[in-house]
Amino acid sequence: MSAFAPWQQRVLDSALASLAEGRLGHALLFSGAAKMGKGEVAMRLAQRLLCPTPGADGLAxxxxxxxxxxxxxxxxxxxxTSFIPNDKGDKLRSELVVDQMRELGHWFSLTPQMGAAQVAMITPANAMNLNASNALLKTLEEPSRDRYLLLVTDRPGRLPATIRSRCQRLEFRPPGKAEALAWLRERGHGEAALAPALHASRGHPGLASEWLATGGLELRRKVLSELNALSEGRQSPIELAQRWLEDEHAPLRLRFAAELALDAAAERLGAGPATGLTVPGDFQMLSAWFDGINRTREQLAVPALRHDLALAGLLLEWRSMSKATAMQGARR
Ligand SMILES: [Zn+2]
Structure with a gap:
């Protein structure tokens, strides 16, 4: 079995300690940011719960x-339990649906075939729609010995409070900087890119590692230079909006744009490192723009909307933000 990152190991150790002391819950909520390896830890624990002859180390x-x-x-x-194909069978659904939870409830009512326990895992748990959550709640209300439900999510706040309150929380916290850098170094990424990647990912090494491997940082640099071109009048907002939305990287571009604005806002308060953005908007303008971009990003999943128009409007705002502040500067 492959070694876990320290932040994964800490969660597994605490779950195993709870199990050894007989206080491990029957409903467990694995929560924490994306790419922290929550699912892997949940699987390792599931295997342990099903193994009749665990080792001295407490593992399967x-x-x-x-x-x-x-x-x-x-x-x-x-x-x-995770996403299943839609009725047409041409792609995966975007939600976990009530039939899946009913099936799970029925499955839990059966006797374990191998005797040790029954373990179910739901991921991503926040994708359950309302009916699915209600159906799962019924299962949670009938706890039973040796039946474990493992919920995995990076958005625990989206789960109904009625479900969260019935779960024991196993939280993955981002590691300290030194630990994160050491882990990234072990993955073989070039030294010079480590700190910028960790900064861009807001201290989440799993995400930083993915971006280092798949060109995410280059995408971020491109977004930065495109925003600067916009500020300086070298780029049309409408054309840029269409380009940002044209492929599967659209959500990541909007995420980077929003975070760059937030970094620039912090920079205005003297609270952050230099971003390299030439837009001189003030703190409030940048914060409002951050909210606007995030709203647009959330709505990307809604196919009926004209995302290009919404985004072009925001990019136009970005340009006028620069002009307004430039004029203020000229008057001073
Ligand atoms: Zn075993």
Whole structure:
């Protein structure tokens, strides 16, 4: 089994300690930012709960029949629930639906086939729609020995409070800077890019590592230079809006644009490092723009809307923000 990152290991250790002391909940909520490896830890714990002969280290033995079936993905007492194909079968649904939760409730009512326990995992748990959440609540209200429900989410606030309150929380916290940098270094990323990547990811090493591997940082640099071109009148807002939205990187571009505005706002207060943005908007303007971009990003999932118009409006605002402040400067 591969070694976990320190922030994963801390969560696993605390879950194993709870289990050893007999106070591990039957409904567990694995929460924390994206790319922190929550699902991997949940799987490792699931395997442990299903293994009848755990080792002295508290982990699954990895050798028994239950462990072999688990590793093969065919353990009859483990159920994994995530997105399923839509009715047409041409793509995955964007929600977890009520039928899935009913099926899960029914499955939990059966006797474990191998005897040790039944473990179900739901990911991402925040994708349950309202009916699905209500159906799951019924299952949660009937706790039973040796039945474990593992919920995994990077947006726990989107789960109904009625569900959250019934779960024991296992929270993944971002590590300190030194630990994060050491981990990124171990992944073989070039030294010079480590700190900028960690900064861009707001201290989340998993995300930083992904961006280093897939060109996310270059995309961020491009967004920065495009915003500067906009401020300086070298770029049309409408043309840029269309370009930003033309491919699957649209949400990431908007995320970077929003965060750059937030960094620039902090810079105005003397509270952050230089961003390299030439837009001189003030703190309030930049904060409002940050909100606007985030709203547009949230709405990208709604296909009926004219995202290009909404975004072009914001980019136009970005340009006038620069002009307004430039004129103020000239009067001084
Ligand atoms: Zn085993």
């Amino acid at each position: 033995c990895g050798r028994c029949r239950a462990c072999q079936l688990f590793a093969a993905g065919t353990h009859p007492d483990f159920k994994f």
